[in-house]
Amino acid sequence: GAVVSQHPSRVICKSGTSVKIECRSLDFQATTMFWYRQFPKQSLMLMATSNEGSKATYEQGVEKDKFLINHASLTLSTLTVTSAHPEDSSFYICSASGNGYTFGSGTRLTVV
Amino acid sequence: DAKTTQPPSMDCAEGRAANLPCNHSTISGNEYVYWYRQIHSQGPQYIIHGLKNNETNEMASLIITEDRKSSTLILPHATLRDTAVYYCIVSEIKAAGNKLTFGGGTRVLVKP
Numbered sequence: 001g002a003v004v005s006q007h008p009s010r011v012i013c014k015s016g017t018s019v020k021i022e023c024r025s026l027d028f029q030a031t032t033m034f035w036y037r038q039f040p041k042q043s044l045m046l047m048a049t050s051n052e053g054s055k056a057t058y059e060q061g062v063e064k065d066k067f068l069i070n071h072a073s074l075t076l077s078t079l080t081v082t083s084a085h086p087e088d089s090s091f092y093i094c095s096a097s098g099n100g101y102t103f104g105s106g107t108r109l110t111v112v
Numbered sequence: 113d114a115k116t117t118q119p120p121s122m123d124c125a126e127g128r129a130a131n132l133p134c135n136h137s138t139i140s141g142n143e144y145v146y147w148y149r150q151i152h153s154q155g156p157q158y159i160i161h162g163l164k165n166n167e168t169n170e171m172a173s174l175i176i177t178e179d180r181k182s183s184t185l186i187l188p189h190a191t192l193r194d195t196a197v198y199y200c201i202v203s204e205i206k207a208a209g210n211k212l213t214f215g216g217g218t219r220v221l222v223k224p
Contacts, residue, residue: 006155034211043199044156044214093155101146101212103155 002028004096006104013084013111021079021107023094029074030096035067038091038106050077074098084111115139116200121219130187132218134200137181142204145176146212147185149196156199156214159185190222 003026013019023033032051036044048064050056050071058064066088068080077096081088089111094104117135124130136145144163148156160167160174162183167174173186187194199217204210 004155036214043216044150046211046213049211091153095156095212097210100158100161102158103148105155106153108153 002096002098002100002102004030004094004102004104006094006107008107009105010108011110013109015085015111016083018080018082019084019109021081021092021094021109023077023079023096023104025075025096025098025102028096028098030077030098031074032097033071033077034095034097034101035069035077035079036093036095038093044093047079081109084109086111115143115202115213116215118198118200118215118218120216121221123221123223124187124190126192126222126224127189130190130194130220130222132185132187132198132200132220133182134185135182136200136202139180139202140204143202144204145174145180145183146201146203147172147174148199148201148212149194150199150217151193151196159198190220192222192224194220195222196220 005024007022035047038044047062048056048058050069052071052074056069071077093106144161146161147159150156162174176183197217197219201212
């Protein structure tokens with residue numbers, strides 16, 4: 001079946017630093033990738049949609065300069081949280097479309 | 113906004129069938145019904161999807177009403193490992209990938 005690998009699974013960073021999260025489709029080409037954020041006991045909130053080779057489309061209220069998305073190939077998308085602050089601490093999840101919708105295992109970001 | 117309504121929680125007994133309802137009264141003709149589940153601190157896992165016919169796979173059955181305004185996910189023999197949040201989502205399938213918008217889901221607790 002389709003597999004999406006997300007890395008790292010957990011990261012702790014200092015306030016003001018940047019963190020990069022990778023999302024790879026391992027056995028299929030993902031024309032579109034999605035990035036979600038999930039706070040404790042809440043549902044997944046879509047942050048942005050990225051298509052290979054083009055700029056990401058951000059949902060209303062999501063700062064594109066803070067959450068940089070790069071989708072340089074059909075198998076890799078990255079999310080960089082720039083100048084992270086404690087309120088950015090959350091569970092970030094990617095999803096790839098190309099063989100249905102397959103989700104990564106998520107990244108727990110803690111900003112201290 | 114999510115186009116589905118689900119009960120926030122439900123309990124079921126281990127070994128018994130679990131029936132999870134979902135209302136999607138504004139579903140359009142080209143939208144599919146998807147079911148995903150999320151076990152604590154993991155990415156969502158695909159369960160099943162359908163358009164208008166009932167569907168069955170190794171995990172579950174999906175029953176869609178004739179008017180397509182509601183559906184029921186059936187886990188035939190619930191196990192403790194089925195404890196999770198179950199999400200019902202409606203979305204079109206497009207070549208470029210259409211986003212999945214998550215609602216609140218149903219928190220299912222399987223009890224021994």
